[in-house]
Amino acid sequence: MKFLCLECNTAMEFKETATPDQGSLTAIFECPDCFAEFAMHMNPWETQMLKSLDVQLGGKSEAAQPMQMVRSFLNQQNPDNLTAEAPTVSTEGGGKCPFTSVVAEAFQEPVEATGPVWTPEALARLERVPSFVRSMAKTGIEEFARENGHTEITAEVMDTARGNFGM
Amino acid sequence: MKTYKDLPADGGSNIIGQVTQQVNRLQQRLASVRHIVAIMSGKGGVGKSSVTANLASALGLRGHSVGVIDADINGPSIAKMMGVRGQRIDYGDDGVKPALSPLGVKVMSMDLFLKDDETPVLWEAQTQKDAFTWRGTMEMSALREFLSDTEWGSLDYLLIDLPPGTDRLPNLVDLLPNLGGTVVVTIPSGVSQLVVKKSLTMAKKLLNAPVIGVVENMAAYVCADCGKTEDLFPSGHTEEMARQFDVSLLGKIPFDPRISIASDEGSVFVDQHRDTPAGRTLIALAEKIEAFFNHEV
Numbered sequence: 001m002k003f004l005c006l007e008c009n010t011a012m013e014f015k016e017t018a019t020p021d022q023g024s025l026t027a028i029f030e031c032p033d034c035f036a037e038f039a040m041h042m043n044p045w046e047t048q049m050l051k052s053l054d055v056q057l058g059g060k061s062e063a064a065q066p067m068q069m070v071r072s073f074l075n076q077q078n079p080d081n082l083t084a085e086a087p088t089v090s091t092e093g094g095g096k097c098p099f100t101s102v103v104a105e106a107f108q109e110p111v112e113a114t115g116p117v118w119t120p121e122a123l124a125r126l127e128r129v130p131s132f133v134r135s136m137a138k139t140g141i142e143e144f145a146r147e148n149g150h151t152e153i154t155a156e157v158m159d160t161a162r163g164n165f166g167m
Numbered sequence: 168m169k170t171y172k173d174l175p176a177d178g179g180s181n182i183i184g185q186v187t188q189q190v191n192r193l194q195q196r197l198a199s200v201r202h203i204v205a206i207m208s209g210k211g212g213v214g215k216s217s218v219t220a221n222l223a224s225a226l227g228l229r230g231h232s233v234g235v236i237d238a239d240i241n242g243p244s245i246a247k248m249m250g251v252r253g254q255r256i257d258y259g260d261d262g263v264k265p266a267l268s269p270l271g272v273k274v275m276s277m278d279l280f281l282k283d284d285e286t287p288v289l290w291e292a293q294t295q296k297d298a299f300t301w302r303g304t305m306e307m308s309a310l311r312e313f314l315s316d317t318e319w320g321s322l323d324y325l326l327i328d329l330p331p332g333t334d335r336l337p338n339l340v341d342l343l344p345n346l347g348g349t350v351v352v353t354i355p356s357g358v359s360q361l362v363v364k365k366s367l368t369m370a371k372k373l374l375n376a377p378v379i380g381v382v383e384n385m386a387a388y389v390c391a392d393c394g395k396t397e398d399l400f401p402s403g404h405t406e407e408m409a410r411q412f413d414v415s416l417l418g419k420i421p422f423d424p425r426i427s428i429a430s431d432e433g434s435v436f437v438d439q440h441r442d443t444p445a446g447r448t449l450i451a452l453a454e455k456i457e458a459f460f461n462h463e464v
Contacts, residue, residue: 002174014179045300052305055185066262066316075289076282
């Protein structure tokens with residue numbers, strides 16, 4: 001897709017994305033001549049399609065992590081695998097690895113999101129959270145854990161996070 | 168007003184460039200793989216995965232370095248059959264280290280990422296309603312990650328165990344322009360071959376790679392006591408199908424319950440029962456694959 005500023009007859013440029021709201025991602029474009037901006041709201045299916053294509057709006061590249069897409073979007077994962085910090089994948093010859101994708105930028109899940117590690121007990125509790133808010137709860141708890149220096153998310157950390165969220 | 172073609176770029180996302188990078192990375196990873204072989208059928212339940220697991224092991228027993236990708240993202244079974252289920256996979260220097268079978272075959276499968284036996288492959292999404300619009304793309308991206316992000320190292324053979332159905336073949340063309348060939352698995356029944364023929368047609372039309380041949384699985388039953396062989400299904404259809412499509416019949420693997428037992432145990436049949444009719448056929452199948460790539464046939 002390309003966007004044209006009708007006033008200036010100039011190609012508009014990608015500026016930024018906004019956090020998905022109820023699954024709908026927003027991309028903001030700007031005209032380099034008149035600085036007019038417009039927001040493109042994608043519906044949840046378009047947003048999900050963008051995720052599945054594994055490309056990144058704005059073309060910004062982060063350090064690559066292997067299996068980024070699988071690890072980011074697979075609903076329930078083996079907690080024993082790929083829990084440590086991932087090394088950067090070589091970009092030689094192939095440019096930046098595509099698997100950093102929309103995750104880091106558009107969906108505001110930092111690439112360092114490999115930790116903290118969830119204990120099986122905490123994961124079991126997370127699964128009891130209704131599916132439509134589970135992803136949001138998971139991100140929130142992980143952010144809380146990171147900010148408070150927890151390398152492991154236990155049931156206790158979840159309780160503290162919950163209290164912190166005022167729930 | 169400027170048109171689409173007048174605008175030089177897409178505003179900075181460079182989606183085409185990102186896709187090109189994906190392709191480059193894939194090609195870079197697979198540059199050290201000599202032969203990529205897709206095992207396909209079109210029909211479910213014919214034993215593709217068990218043929219793949221045993222063929223990979225037979226090639227390994229013959230001294231080759233071998234890798235297997237379970238491309239059945241939603242119904243992965245290779246990890247169990249090859250005895251790597253539950254194995255921890257971790258990061259290497261340039262990707263993810265594959266699981267390693269007792270015979271040294273490298274394995275990558277969605278099964279290694281799933282939490283437990285009952286966990287299905289479910290992608291996080293705002294809604295699962297109308298998932299048909301994106302689910303297939305998600306699965307192909309996962310497969311591309313398996314190919315690109317696994318530290319395969321130097322391999323003589325990389326076998327790709329395809330899921331049932333012909334719909335994945337066009338995607339495979341995009342992912343693997345350097346596919347070496349396909350092996351088509353069938354069983355002798357007419358119903359199976361009705362479906363398998365569609366896959367053969369599609370493979371011959373779409374893939375820029377030859378059909379190495381057809382394998383007939385569950386070809387006959389060999390009595391464990393007297394050694395007498397009896398047909399499980401009316402025979403002869405597979406030969407006819409191979410002639411019709413001008414492809415080789417690579418072998419007829421007799422039914423042996425020990426194949427199923429070995430699969431359940433994660434112990435590879437061909438390793439434990441080399442000197443049985445099914446074991447010998449599987450070893451011969453590996454030899455024919457070698458011969459194909461050595462241009463001996």
